Amino acid sequence: MSEASGGFDRDVEDFARGARAIVVLPDQGGATRDAEARLEETAGLALAIGVEVCRKVAFRVRAAKPATLIGSGQMEQLAEFVKEEGIGLAVFDASLTPVQQRNLETGLGCKVIDRTGLILEIFGERARTAEGRLQVELAHLDYQAGRLVRSWTHLERQRGGFGFLGGPGETQIEADRRLIRDRMARLRRELDGVTRTRGLHRDRRQRAPWPVIALVGYTNAGKSTLFNRLTGADVMAENLLFATLDPTLRQISLPGIDKAILSDTVGFVSDLPTQLVAAFKATLEEVISADLLIHVRDVAHPDSAAQRADVEAVLAEIGVGEGTPRLEAWNKLDLLAGDLRLDLVADAQRREDVVVISALTGEGVDTLIETVAARLTAGHQRYAIALDAGDGAGAAWLHAHGEVLEQAVDGERTHYQVRLAPADYERFMTRAG
Known part of the structure; x- marks a missing residue:
């Protein structure tokens, strides 16, 4: 069994850790946010796997090249940056085909990783529970299965064999793909067991019955900080993309409600890899079955509106309908001042589904608690x-x-x-x- 079939693609992570990196945005137009904001977000994702981002570059790509995505002149310019600054990793804010990734690595003379691979690496590092590791490994293998041609050219050799381990003439790459498929099938069976267990737990809670409140939102919006303030827990809460991966549930009391279950979930992000959405379906079912969603938004972020649209798109993808009750918690009020702050508060006061808060300082959190309780007891x-x-x-x-x-x-x-x-x-x- 080759290095490619052993679960995570540690080849990328080991090389990337501590490496000097360049972040590249091939701007193909049609994006909902500006290039600078997209570069900053991707640089933040790269920092999350421990690389040093020393340069950020955006290129206008009018027509994507099947072989390299970017043009030859842009490739030459990037190659110069790589050589001059000792760059070991190029992070592309795009989805690259296996052929494009291989050709870019050859042309630039450094490791190349795309947005999907980057997010998968972060998730691979952050998963703590056995369930989280299963979900991430499944997503890794799904992504990896089509990319064995990228760096493992030694796999093209023919191998003989006997029994079920490989028939005559089976190439090593075919054997690796078969082993990956077998491993993925085992992981799916294990995750089916997780889904059944979660379903039993949900049924037990519903018989109690205790209302379930799920915090959702863009990564780094402040969900875990709010979760800690509401529950007194110590879930990891840092100014870091994807600080929380494994879901956490805690019991809380609300006015008129002795017991409710609060769930902190993984943060969403634009262009969330489909492999991850599929693998984390069991975890995200906590969101689907919630009695109330609190959409935590970072209103101090310049792309807050676009982030809201991204979260709503993922919620729709996992099956959360418009009929699911929800509130928006406009977070990070402490970062706003002057007319911007006053206008935001005034806007929120005109809406019944919005509460302005600072999870960090606690401002507005009591109002949020009262509003949540009122929503949950509206039928009393x-x-x-x-x-x-x-x-x-x-x-x-x-x-x-x-x-x-x-x-x-x-x-x-x-x-x-x-x-x-x-x-x-x-x-x-x-x-x-």
């Missing part, structure tokens, strides 16, 4: 319930699952006016017989 109704004065368990249940509006003692009976979800009222009445 007022009920009159009388209990024996000694029924402490019943009284505790009412306080835990609803909002006690009034309480009065009349002899041996205590009368409550309680706001409850109809389902909770039915549960209580069943309990009380």
Whole structure:
């Protein structure tokens, strides 16, 4: 089995770590954000795998070249940069075919990685749980399967064989592809088991029933910082793209709701590789089944509107419909000042689905909590319930699952006016017989 079939393409990561890199944007037009913002984002992704970005270059590509994507003159200019500055890695903010990647490496004299490969490398490094590693490896193998021709020219040799390990005349590259397919099939079976387990957990929560709130948003929008503030957890929260990869769930209390489940999910990004969307479907099902989505947006970012569109596109791709209740938390208010800040706050106050916050300082978070609670209890109704004065368990249940509006003692009976979800009222009445 060759190096190409052993799971992750460590060949790229090992070479890239600590290397001097150039970020290249082949601008083919039609993008929703300007070239400078796209270069900055890709440079941030490159920094996330530990490379030193020493130059960023944008080229206008009028007609993509099948062999190299960019033109020969642009190739020569990049080759000069690579030679003069000792660059070891070229990061292309584009999707490269295996042929283009191989030809660019030959022409530039350095390692080349495209946007998909770059994001996969980050995910490979950040996955911590067994499930996350399975998902990332599956995505890596899917990406890798079509690229065995890129750097492993030794695989073209013929190999003999016996049994199931390779018949006569099977080339090494064919054997590697077969081994990759077999490994992918095993990973999919394991992830199917993960999906079934998650489904059982969701069914158990729904029977409880506890509302599930999912934080979604563009990478580095501040989801984990908000998650930590709401739950008191210590999920990794840094000014770093894809700081969170593995999903985290915590129990929280809200006004009128004793228990809710808050989920912190992986951040989205423009042009998220389809391999990752498919591999992380089991994880993202937490988002699909949520009772409420909080879309955390970095409103201090110049491309905030485009990032919102990217997140909505991924949500649609994984099956989250328009009917799923959602709020927008306009985050990083602490980075805004003057008229820009005032205009943003005024705009948010005119909308019922927006709360302006700073997850870092806590500003506006109490308002967000109240708004979330109001959304989740919008269908609750007022009920009159009388209990024996000694029924402490019943009284505790009412306080835990609803909002006690009034309480009065009349002899041996205590009368409550309680706001409850109809389902909770039915549960209580069943309990009380």
